Amino acid sequence: MINFNSNKQSFEAFIESIPEGIMICNIYGEIKFVNSALLQITGYSQECIMDMNIQDMVCNWNNITSNIHNISIQQNIETSVKSVKNILKLNLNIYPLYTKKMDDRIIIVVFKEIKKKRKLEERRLEGKAIYTFDKIIGKNKNFLNIIEYSKKISNSKSTILITGESGTGKEIFAQAIHNYSDRKENVFMAVNCGAIPEKLIESELFGYEEGAFTGAKKGGNLGKFEIANGGTVFLDEIGEMPVEMQVKLLRVIEEGLIVRVGGYSQIPVNVRIIAATNKNLKEEVENRNFRRDLFYRLNVLPIPLPPLRDRKDDICLLVDYYMNRISKKLNKRKIKITSDQMDKLVQYEWPGNIRELENVIEFFINIEHIDENIIQSEGLFKEDNVKNSRIYYDGDFMFNMNLENLEKTHIENVIRKFKGNFTLAAKAMGIGRNTLYRKIKKYNIY
Numbered sequence: 001m002i003n004f005n006s007n008k009q010s011f012e013a014f015i016e017s018i019p020e021g022i023m024i025c026n027i028y029g030e031i032k033f034v035n036s037a038l039l040q041i042t043g044y045s046q047e048c049i050m051d052m053n054i055q056d057m058v059c060n061w062n063n064i065t066s067n068i069h070n071i072s073i074q075q076n077i078e079t080s081v082k083s084v085k086n087i088l089k090l091n092l093n094i095y096p097l098y099t100k101k102m103d104d105r106i107i108i109v110v111f112k113e114i115k116k117k118r119k120l121e122e123r124r125l126e127g128k129a130i131y132t133f134d135k136i137i138g139k140n141k142n143f144l145n146i147i148e149y150s151k152k153i154s155n156s157k158s159t160i161l162i163t164g165e166s167g168t169g170k171e172i173f174a175q176a177i178h179n180y181s182d183r184k185e186n187v188f189m190a191v192n193c194g195a196i197p198e199k200l201i202e203s204e205l206f207g208y209e210e211g212a213f214t215g216a217k218k219g220g221n222l223g224k225f226e227i228a229n230g231g232t233v234f235l236d237e238i239g240e241m242p243v244e245m246q247v248k249l250l251r252v253i254e255e256g257l258i259v260r261v262g263g264y265s266q267i268p269v270n271v272r273i274i275a276a277t278n279k280n281l282k283e284e285v286e287n288r289n290f291r292r293d294l295f296y297r298l299n300v301l302p303i304p305l306p307p308l309r310d311r312k313d314d315i316c317l318l319v320d321y322y323m324n325r326i327s328k329k330l331n332k333r334k335i336k337i338t339s340d341q342m343d344k345l346v347q348y349e350w351p352g353n354i355r356e357l358e359n360v361i362e363f364f365i366n367i368e369h370i371d372e373n374i375i376q377s378e379g380l381f382k383e384d385n386v387k388n389s390r391i392y393y394d395g396d397f398m399f400n401m402n403l404e405n406l407e408k409t410h411i412e413n414v415i416r417k418f419k420g421n422f423t424l425a426a427k428a429m430g431i432g433r434n435t436l437y438r439k440i441k442k443y444n445i446y
Helices: 008-016 036-042 046-048 116-125 141-153 170-180 201-206 243-255 281-286 291-299 311-328 339-347 353-367 405-417 422-429 435-444
Strands: 023-026 030-032 074-080 089-096 107-111 162-164 190-191 231-237 270-279 302-305
Touching: 023 036, 030 046, 036 046, 036 089, 036 107, 089 311, 141 170, 141 302, 162 170, 170 190, 170 231, 170 270, 201 243, 243 291, 281 291, 311 339, 311 353, 353 405, 405 422, 405 435, 422 435
Parallel strands: 162 270, 162 302, 190 231, 231 270
Antiparallel strands: 023 030, 023 107, 074 089, 089 107
């Protein structure tokens, strides 16, 4: 039997040193002890949580502990846990400590956050695609037809050209096609043709031999096509590829052979090429910025993705999806959207498409409200529409600014509203004064 009064300070110091959330309760679920890590994860205060029963927090607790007398330890139980702001998905490890008296038996519960991001990052580092068609949200008839068409062509060896405005999800479609194909266990290699310097793009794609140029690695280096042999190469922003490089890419498509920079040997590669662009390649061909023969070789299986303004019936679904996803990620409350507010979101043209919508929802969740003056059907976040608003931005701020820029601008305007009174500004934003000072220092405000 554990005596909490015996050497209590040492025991509590030990539990506090553990980075995971720890709770100790009896067999009736009465909470006897929690560490600071669990308070931080759930958002409860010490006083509040000690008045609770573990059943108030852990969904399905009775089922989890139904056979606790038969199994000594239960590990990696994924379940829902009610926090102050929302429902969390956590892993539980349960360690019952047995004593002669039933009433004296205690249970140690370890709460661990599920590291989904780490798993996704590991897949990226392994060259694996992470998105599948069941992660693509939509009910628009035309959009669903595009999904079905994309599934049908997923196993073809022919090249695919995905076109659409920025933010429409071109790489997500490319990954979903790869994961729906028989190449899904092999490498998915994404290359941004617009991000690689012109002098390096050939060696990046096709590799190089030892001594090919100053600074070349001893033994040479594999290019993206060799690494992805048997899998898929996704050429994003293909319209930015230099014309000289387009000739060599055309040869790879037609012959399935590459030659490393500084080398002479022809190396066969078996890759599925998916290209994407937000440019009108037909116009680029007419302007002689893109080779006509390459355009036709890429455009064998075209996938034109519609802008969000042509998918009005999907906006409500997407708002709900990102509201749930981002609130869980940030461990913040979901923001209630009225039918009138939703109508205005639907009416907006969304020049930044799905990426802009995601940023807008993340912004709302961070400021923990939706300002009625901000939502205007003729233009979201237009300064001339928000003269009485607490937040002021230029007309295209959502399209051009990231979340840190938004936070900085919001903090500056709240401080301005309260005439430099940091205490009132922090209270209005629902954060502590020390947190506000840290952000002021971070963003170099004033």
